Amino acid sequence: xxxxxxxxxxxxxxxxxxxxxxxxxxxxxxxxxxxxxxxxxxxxxxxxxxxxxxxxxxxxxxxxxxxxxxxxxxxxxxxxxxxxxxxxxxxxxxxxxxxxxxxxxxxxxxxxxxxxxxxxxxxxxxxxxxxxxxxxxxxxxxxxxxxxxxxxxxxxxxxxxxxxxxxxxxxxxxxxxxxxxxxxxxxxxxxxxxxxxxxxxxxxxxxxxxxxxxxxxxxxxxxxxxxxxxxxxxxxxxxxxxxxxxxxxxxxxxxxxxxxxxxxxxxxxxxxxxxxxxxxxxxxxxxxxxxxxxxxxxxxxxxxxxxxxxxxxxxxxxxxxxxxxxxxxxxxxxxxxxxxxxxxxxxxxxxxxxxxxxxxxxxxxxxxxxxxxxxxxxxxxxxxxxxxxxxxxxxxxxxxxxxxxxxxxxxxxxxxxxxxxxxxxxxxxxxxxxxxxxxxxxxxxxxxxxxxxx
Numbered sequence: 001x002x003x004x005x006x007x008x009x010x011x012x013x014x015x016x017x018x019x020x021x022x023x024x025x026x027x028x029x030x031x032x033x034x035x036x037x038x039x040x041x042x043x044x045x046x047x048x049x050x051x052x053x054x055x056x057x058x059x060x061x062x063x064x065x066x067x068x069x070x071x072x073x074x075x076x077x078x079x080x081x082x083x084x085x086x087x088x089x090x091x092x093x094x095x096x097x098x099x100x101x102x103x104x105x106x107x108x109x110x111x112x113x114x115x116x117x118x119x120x121x122x123x124x125x126x127x128x129x130x131x132x133x134x135x136x137x138x139x140x141x142x143x144x145x146x147x148x149x150x151x152x153x154x155x156x157x158x159x160x161x162x163x164x165x166x167x168x169x170x171x172x173x174x175x176x177x178x179x180x181x182x183x184x185x186x187x188x189x190x191x192x193x194x195x196x197x198x199x200x201x202x203x204x205x206x207x208x209x210x211x212x213x214x215x216x217x218x219x220x221x222x223x224x225x226x227x228x229x230x231x232x233x234x235x236x237x238x239x240x241x242x243x244x245x246x247x248x249x250x251x252x253x254x255x256x257x258x259x260x261x262x263x264x265x266x267x268x269x270x271x272x273x274x275x276x277x278x279x280x281x282x283x284x285x286x287x288x289x290x291x292x293x294x295x296x297x298x299x300x301x302x303x304x305x306x307x308x309x310x311x312x313x314x315x316x317x318x319x320x321x322x323x324x325x326x327x328x329x330x331x332x333x334x335x336x337x338x339x340x341x342x343x344x345x346x347x348x349x350x351x352x353x354x355x356x357x358x359x360x361x362x363x364x365x366x367x368x369x370x371x372x373x374x375x376x377x378x379x380x381x382x383x384x385x386x387x388x389x390x391x392x393x394x395x396x397x398x399x400x401x402x403x404x405x406x407x408x409x410x411x412x413x414x415x416x417x418x419x420x421x422x423x424x425x426x427x428x429x430x431x432x433x434x435x436x437x438x439x440x441x442x443x444x445x446x447x448x449x450x451x452x453x454x
Contacts, residue, residue: 008360010362011364020403079284089162121167268318362393
């Protein structure tokens with residue numbers, strides 16, 4: 001009689017932005033199809049495959065929303081990317097604060113309208129510090145709707161620019177009665193007008209959203225005037241350099257109440273990643289955060305992260321290992337660069353594959369979203385391949401790992417909300433529906449049970 005030992009842990013290898021579209025230059029194949037990936041193909045042959053979308057087909061997701069869904073959280077629980085970036089940078093963000101993503105840009109005035117010319121003009125570190133200092137703090141006076149010094153009014157809104165990296169930062173709004181339900185001010189394309197901050201349609205009658213939009217617009221107008229008159233910009237123009245004269249904002253976030261990952265899924269979670277957003281997201285969910293750095297060798301980076309993940313497997317049952325390499329390559333809008341990044345990652349996976357498939361680990365390889373290597377789209381809505389291998393995992397007939405070959409696999413169509421229940425099932429931890437071993441109807445077993453005592 002054969003027996004099978006349950007797996008102890010799950011390793012989620014997430015190749016950010018891996019999915020793509022087909023290009024004539026690649027023989028009408030995607031970069032993943034065109035890349036030489038013998039190790040990913042062998043992995044796919046040893047388990048079950050399918051296609052995954054963290055939401056639904058056609059929806060172009062950013063990484064933060066996709067990760068949030070894949071970790072088993074719902075749209076209405078999402079606190080906003082600005083919060084994740086702020087937490088990842090270790091900034092002081094308190095309940096009630098609003099954290100906007102913000103960065104410096106170049107703008108041109110035409111008929112009293114600001115037109116975006118360039119995001120993040122090139123500056124030295126000292127120039128960046130000088131510009132940040134000039135617009136670092138601002139108070140919006142609630143009584144007269146203008147900026148200036150604090151009036152002592154308890155309804156004043158305090159605006160602070162908190163730098164994170166280069167010309168990027170977090171714009172923190174603090175005060176009574178503010179809301180993150182306001183629109184972006186950053187246009188998606190160059191040579192388009194900057195956008196007024198406005199309340200969301202569903203919040204247009206909410207005073208908090210109206211006040212937040214007014215305060216944000218006032219700050220942006222003030223910062224533009226301040227930067228335009230700054231002596232450093234005058235020197236830059238004398239040198240024929242682009243002015244750094246406006247700030248643009250997007251993706252506000254605010255702290256909220258969230259059920260920790262370990263409590264929701266009954267597993268201790270860890271995340272190995274580079275980048276403020278991923279650190280902040282994992283921290284927000286109560287996962288262990290391992291901060292790693294990217295080099296010019298993404299394959300070696302990934303191999304080192306996988307090595308660290310194997311050492312964490314004794315303490316953590318769910319380990320997220322992330323690489324930004326495919327997404328970063330796709331954003332250069334050069335499919336060949338994405339092919340090269342994928343091939344490098346395949347080599348990194350190959351170095352660690354025997355250790356990963358140790359008979360005690362369920363390994364999942366997938367992506368958060370598709371990132372086109374050409375065209376105007378930032379991300380796109382096509383699904384991504386997913387493959388799972390480990391103890392007890394069915395083996396299908398898929399012979400290669402890409403967006404097309406994985407489609408007829410045994411996993412079929414996977415949505416973001418499906419992933420964590422699938423993980424529990426693979427680890428023999430999925431509770432039979434209807435059983436109640438605790439007052440909370442959690443999806444895993446065993447729960448925090450109360451023994452019967454005489």
